[in-house]
Amino acid sequence: MRLLALNNSYAQLPERFFAHTDPKPVSEPRLIRFNRPLAEELGLDADQLTSPDGLDMLSGHRFPEGLQAIALAYAGHQFGNFVPQLGDGRALLLGEVVDVNDIRRDIQLKGSGPTRFSRNGDGRAAVGPVLREYVVSEAMAALGIPTTRALAAVLTGDPVYREVRLPGAVLTRVAASHIRIGTFQYFAARHDTGGLKILADYAIERHFPQLVGQARPYRALLEAVVAAQADLVARWMLVGFIHGVMNTDNMTISGETIDYGPCAFVDAYDPSAVFSSIDRVGRYAYANQPHVATWNLARFAETLLPLMSTDESEAVSQAEEVLGSFQSSYETVLQRGFRRKLGLLTEAEGDLQLAADFLDVLARSEADFTLAFRRLGDDLAAPDDQGGARQLFEDPGAFDIWSARWRQRIASDAADTAARRAVMHAVNPKFIPRNHRIEAMIQAALGGDFTPFEEILRVISRPFDEQPEMERYADPPRPCLL
Ligand code: AMP
Ligand code: MG
Numbered sequence: 253m254r255l256l257a258l259n260n261s262y263a264q265l266p267e268r269f270f271a272h273t274d275p276k277p278v279s280e281p282r283l284i285r286f287n288r289p290l291a292e293e294l295g296l297d298a299d300q301l302t303s304p305d306g307l308d309m310l311s312g313h314r315f316p317e318g319l320q321a322i323a324l325a326y327a328g329h330q331f332g333n334f335v336p337q338l339g340d341g342r343a344l345l346l347g348e349v350v351d352v353n354d355i356r357r358d359i360q361l362k363g364s365g366p367t368r369f370s371r372n373g374d375g376r377a378a379v380g381p382v383l384r385e386y387v388v389s390e391a392m393a394a395l396g397i398p399t400t401r402a403l404a405a406v407l408t409g410d411p412v413y414r415e416v417r418l419p420g421a422v423l424t425r426v427a428a429s430h431i432r433i434g435t436f437q438y439f440a441a442r443h444d445t446g447g448l449k450i451l452a453d454y455a456i457e458r459h460f461p462q463l464v465g466q467a468r469p470y471r472a473l474l475e476a477v478v479a480a481q482a483d484l485v486a487r488w489m490l491v492g493f494i495h496g497v498m499n500t501d502n503m504t505i506s507g508e509t510i511d512y513g514p515c516a517f518v519d520a521y522d523p524s525a526v527f528s529s530i531d532r533v534g535r536y537a538y539a540n541q542p543h544v545a546t547w548n549l550a551r552f553a554e555t556l557l558p559l560m561s562t563d564e565s566e567a568v569s570q571a572e573e574v575l576g577s578f579q580s581s582y583e584t585v586l587q588r589g590f591r592r593k594l595g596l597l598t599e600a601e602g603d604l605q606l607a608a609d610f611l612d613v614l615a616r617s618e619a620d621f622t623l624a625f626r627r628l629g630d631d632l633a634a635p636d637d638q639g640g641a642r643q644l645f646e647d648p649g650a651f652d653i654w655s656a657r658w659r660q661r662i663a664s665d666a667a668d669t670a671a672r673r674a675v676m677h678a679v680n681p682k683f684i685p686r687n688h689r690i691e692a693m694i695q696a697a698l699g700g701d702f703t704p705f706e707e708i709l710r711v712i713s714r715p716f717d718e719q720p721e722m723e724r725y726a727d728p729p730r731p732c733l734l
Pocket of ligand 2: 501511
């Protein structure tokens with residue numbers, strides 16, 4: 253059976269980069285969902301992949317002849333503590349496809365059984381987290397934020413045991429690559445400078461081919477990754493996304509969001525919101541994400557020091573210089589984004605302060621982040637502020653004071669209301685995958701009902717469009733004041 257025209261450039265790297273891994277039988281592969289538009293983008297045959305042979309592969313049960321799956325080696329800082337060996341403990345790289353845009357992308361199974369890197373884990377995934385990652389990663393893609401994608405979700409027919417017995421499932425994930433900061437740390441921790449150089453050269457060629465042949469390629473690689481991550485984290489902040497587990501093994505070199513665990517979009521705005529129950533000190537809180545990103549990037553820079561210069565102090569000063577560029581890259585994306593969110597079509601002194609003050613007013617009223625920005629756009633046609641936004645605030649007086657400043661500011665831009673509103677509605681989503689909806693969807697799926705999963709996916713695939721029949725998906729978890 254020839255299901256995929258896969259090759260695997262990563263498997264051509266030295267053996268110590270990965271572990272060849274056999275498929276692990278499962279009882280009864282059953283398709284939950286297959287992402288046909290994505291398959292088309294990848295140039296894959298959807299009918300073959302959803303055939304019984306296809307489902308055998310997508311459940312990790314049996315692979316077509318010639319397919320040699322690998323589990324990738326990596327390390328990482330988890331909540332600040334370095335673990336020299338993590339690796340794909342429950343994931344397998346099937347191979348790569350070159351998509352219709354000529355981009356090489358990984359096809360990976362997640363939840364496909366134990367590997368050499370499983371440590372004490374079972375290598376499996378429960379259906380809940382699989383569906384959560386499916387929905388949130390597809391929502392991020394629809395929002396235009398770099399992310400891994402979901403190609404398929406398949407039930408295995410076997411239980412997995414967490415605190416309770418749960419149905420097992422496998423997610424097929426698509427990524428620009430699965431190279432993480434932790435992949436570099438794996439070789440650095442072993443003082444394997446040869447391995448580091450091979451990895452860095454591979455990453456440059458795959459993700460930043462324009463840097464091949466540069467005089468200082470490893471410094472350029474660091475610059476490119478810092479810029480990509482600054483851009484990514486700023487985009488998260490602009491939609492209120494909290495990754496939840498920004499360990500160095502969950503941060504890619506490509507600049508895609510990866511590994512959706514206990515992540516969430518903030519509802520009632522609170523800059524200290526945290527979404528991992530084990531994150532007691534708020535390391536990965538919403539407002540801390542740019543700081544954690546720079547911390548993680550500093551760990552990345554450390555791995556590159558021996559490649560950047562034989563003179564360590566020279567290498568350190570290069571790395572520091574590059575790391576210093578994070579803040580300005582981040583602020584540039586953030587400022588541009590907040591201007592659009594507020595409908596400011598020109599640049600003026602004080603715009604960022606206006607945005608920061610809005611966030612303050614939001615925080616004080618614990619108003620819903622997504623709805624508040626969306627309704628500002630709706631309110632443009634309602635000059636008396638009696639439209640939707642004001643009603644989200646417990647303290648409408650504070651909103652009124654801010655709103656008067658905002659209206660004064662937009663009055664200085666020459667733009668008609670419809671154009672301004674279009675700009676705002678193109679960046680302020682109406683629909684995000686809200687946590688309470690995801691939880692309800694998972695509960696339904698556990699009872700065998702996948703209709704809420706299908707519905708939520710439909711809604712979040714058009715986040716900026718009005719979908720009147722789906723209005724309830726825009727509602728925050730607790731009734732807003734309305
Ligand atoms: P994560 O928290 O999903 O980013 O995973 C952190 C590390 O734990 C990675 O090396 C995973 O492969 C591994 N891991 C997570 N869950 C399991 C599991 N059920 N079985 C084996 N390894 C796992
Ligand atoms: Mg991970």
